[in-house]
Amino acid sequence: MEPADAEDDGVLARPVTLERILVPVDFSACSLDALEYAVVVAQQAKASLMLLHVLEPVSYGLDFTLGHSRTRELVRENWTKRLEDLASSLKVTDIPVEVQLQGGFPADSILDSAQTLSCDLIVMGTHGRRGISHAISGSVAEAVLRKALCPVIAVRSPKFGPGHRRVIPIEMSPVTHT
Amino acid sequence: MIKRILLATDFSRWARRAEDYACALACSWKASLTVLSVAEFPPELNPDYSVNQLYLGDLLKHASSQLVDLKSRAERRGIAVTTRVATGIPSEEVITVAQAEDSDLLVVGTRGRPALRMSC
Numbered sequence: 001m002e003p004a005d006a007e008d009d010g011v012l013a014r015p016v017t018l019e020r021i022l023v024p025v026d027f028s029a030c031s032l033d034a035l036e037y038a039v040v041v042a043q044q045a046k047a048s049l050m051l052l053h054v055l056e057p058v059s060y061g062l063d064f065t066l067g068h069s070r071t072r073e074l075v076r077e078n079w080t081k082r083l084e085d086l087a088s089s090l091k092v093t094d095i096p097v098e099v100q101l102q103g104g105f106p107a108d109s110i111l112d113s114a115q116t117l118s119c120d121l122i123v124m125g126t127h128g129r130r131g132i133s134h135a136i137s138g139s140v141a142e143a144v145l146r147k148a149l150c151p152v153i154a155v156r157s158p159k160f161g162p163g164h165r166r167v168i169p170i171e172m173s174p175v176t177h178t
Numbered sequence: 179m180i181k182r183i184l185l186a187t188d189f190s191r192w193a194r195r196a197e198d199y200a201c202a203l204a205c206s207w208k209a210s211l212t213v214l215s216v217a218e219f220p221p222e223l224n225p226d227y228s229v230n231q232l233y234l235g236d237l238l239k240h241a242s243s244q245l246v247d248l249k250s251r252a253e254r255r256g257i258a259v260t261t262r263v264a265t266g267i268p269s270e271e272v273i274t275v276a277q278a279e280d281s282d283l284l285v286v287g288t289r290g291r292p293a294l295r296m297s298c
Contacts, residue, residue: 016202040179044207146288151199159282161179 030125107143
């Protein structure tokens, strides 16, 4: 027999809904492809999108000092603005879009946000900022696929129908973490 | 856009959950559904041995009867369903069929029948 516990039963008994789609973006080309795919899925499912960017924990500088809180604030504002720019490029689609900036380790933050923001589906790219060298599929995507309680669409190379008009830029200017 | 959905199932309760999703998506997107079940048969096993033949025959019989049930469940919801049975290593067979069918979306459960517990 398969092991069963209360949490499993709760997940299995939930009705199938598709109202809010979580799209984690790190602004890599692959994550933008995944977002473009999520747009198509959202249109087909009449769902809304939740764009999430995870700010990884602050690391020490070479002089072993933590950045000033003011600089950290600037970084936050910078990423929020990028997220909002991305959201505004979706205006033409009429899909309701929300943005969220979270601090933490990417996989944990994504899994956590999927739960707390009650998302029904996660659409994400398989290799992000850390590149393809990180095994064939990214470690973040793999962790999310394994642990998420909602369905996950992992987009390795998106497949669009003929005559598809892209709304998301293919690449965005790289940003250096300060 | 998503017109051909491939559902790979081992008929576990988690796969049943994936089936719910596959059917819901196929319904609302008017997509066709191909259901694949792979009889797990490692290439090291010699299919000429009668004990292996018996084992494989059992697997295939079980898979086909489950697929018939699944197909009628899905067809009651108005979905066009094709069923396929393959033999071999599940992960490889699923990829082969997804390519052969030119599927747009692959639906699989993340936990199936436990073979070896994953470390995480």
